[in-house]
Amino acid sequence: MGALSHIRVLDLTRVLAGPWCAQTLADFGADVIKIERPEVGDDTRHWGPPYLKTPEGADTREAAYYLAANRNKRSVTVDIASPEGQRIIRELAAQSDVVLENYKVGQLKKYGLDYVSLKEVKPDLIYCSVTGFGQTGPYAQRAGYDFIVQGIGGFMSITGERDGQPGGGPQKAGVAIADLMTGMYSTIAVLTALTHRDRTGEGQYIDMALLDVQVAMLANMNSNYLASGQPPVRWGNAHPNIVPYQTFQTSDGWIIVAVGNDGQFRKFVEAGGRPELASDERFATNPARVRHRDMLVPILADMVRLQGKQQWIAALEAAGVPCGPINDLGEVFENEQVVARGMQVDLPHPSGGTVKLVRNPINMTGTPPEALSHPPMLGEHTDSILRDVLGYDEARIATLREQSVI
Numbered sequence: 001m002g003a004l005s006h007i008r009v010l011d012l013t014r015v016l017a018g019p020w021c022a023q024t025l026a027d028f029g030a031d032v033i034k035i036e037r038p039e040v041g042d043d044t045r046h047w048g049p050p051y052l053k054t055p056e057g058a059d060t061r062e063a064a065y066y067l068a069a070n071r072n073k074r075s076v077t078v079d080i081a082s083p084e085g086q087r088i089i090r091e092l093a094a095q096s097d098v099v100l101e102n103y104k105v106g107q108l109k110k111y112g113l114d115y116v117s118l119k120e121v122k123p124d125l126i127y128c129s130v131t132g133f134g135q136t137g138p139y140a141q142r143a144g145y146d147f148i149v150q151g152i153g154g155f156m157s158i159t160g161e162r163d164g165q166p167g168g169g170p171q172k173a174g175v176a177i178a179d180l181m182t183g184m185y186s187t188i189a190v191l192t193a194l195t196h197r198d199r200t201g202e203g204q205y206i207d208m209a210l211l212d213v214q215v216a217m218l219a220n221m222n223s224n225y226l227a228s229g230q231p232p233v234r235w236g237n238a239h240p241n242i243v244p245y246q247t248f249q250t251s252d253g254w255i256i257v258a259v260g261n262d263g264q265f266r267k268f269v270e271a272g273g274r275p276e277l278a279s280d281e282r283f284a285t286n287p288a289r290v291r292h293r294d295m296l297v298p299i300l301a302d303m304v305r306l307q308g309k310q311q312w313i314a315a316l317e318a319a320g321v322p323c324g325p326i327n328d329l330g331e332v333f334e335n336e337q338v339v340a341r342g343m344q345v346d347l348p349h350p351s352g353g354t355v356k357l358v359r360n361p362i363n364m365t366g367t368p369p370e371a372l373s374h375p376p377m378l379g380e381h382t383d384s385i386l387r388d389v390l391g392y393d394e395a396r397i398a399t400l401r402e403q404s405v406i
Contacts, residue, residue: 002029003367007194010092011035011073012080012101012113014042016146016176017210018130019069020183022100025190026072027360027369033092033385034070034376038077038404041378042066055353067355067375071347075376076385077406084405086111091390094121097197098190102130105140115205124203126193128186134209144210146176153178153214158221161236170234182213243289244268244300247326253309258322262286267319271312272303345371350380382406 026032048063115127132144160171239245266278316323360369
């Protein structure tokens, strides 16, 4: 019985931002009913390879992308373009606390599934819409994709190697950060609206936009610009105000060295057999090192290449110099700290094997999130929800299936 086990969420979202929000709510016990298109389902089910494999090594129909954002949910297939499908959604909404959707602006209104329509059957409903650019403004009708939003929202202007350097230029993040952060902000909004409803009895409409979130999450970079009028630039893996505070290539991999003061710099170069660099007036202080960055960094790079990654990590940790490896995901899931924190969870799957997932990172003493059930197979719970939640009998369910409504 999770902290949100009294909450039912009708999830009309697909791909990542909306499903990420729904999965977070489900991790805390919310009953999330995921509505999917018959025979096709969430687009991400097909975004592979890789796919989940059976114990015999065969691919299932479940892409790894889909698995990442849909545990703890129940899947129902409904054709919302059909009148009977729309009736099902309205009946489910009437018995839900929250509706999540990420259709194009105005698209659900023609089906009678917009907030105004569903509020008539559930006056205290919380209805959260997730779009690329929001419900208002000149971009409202545009399709919003994370990659594009990272560009429009300024993230790529401060991410990537410095202009003029090898490989210089704008760079997107390795994961869909605008989607993921929108999912997290949407979770906060839904929980806030639920608290308000519990105190006042009032539901409300939530308008979430990837672009809004992308702009907001630039945090201190926004403040730097607003305070100075100067747009920040890309610095790659270096720091504009601290040297050395960047990545270095060792003889067998990459490390991060984050020297925060002159004492740490001395210990760094002593560990590398170049103690004289700490006494050189060009490098003795951080302001001097920043001024002479282009001279110093190549010297340090040559020094670091003489030893391996683990040798450097051991030496710098012993000396008290902040550092760390740059792990690939194989190394991440073998990392002793990651293992000790139990970040990987294995859940039984209908394929006969298990699905490996990453647990919710929130740790709480009283109401922790839990990974209890596998990401559902397409339509796995259609019959049970129509029967147990809406009271449909087997004959009616069979008729709906014959009509391709479900």
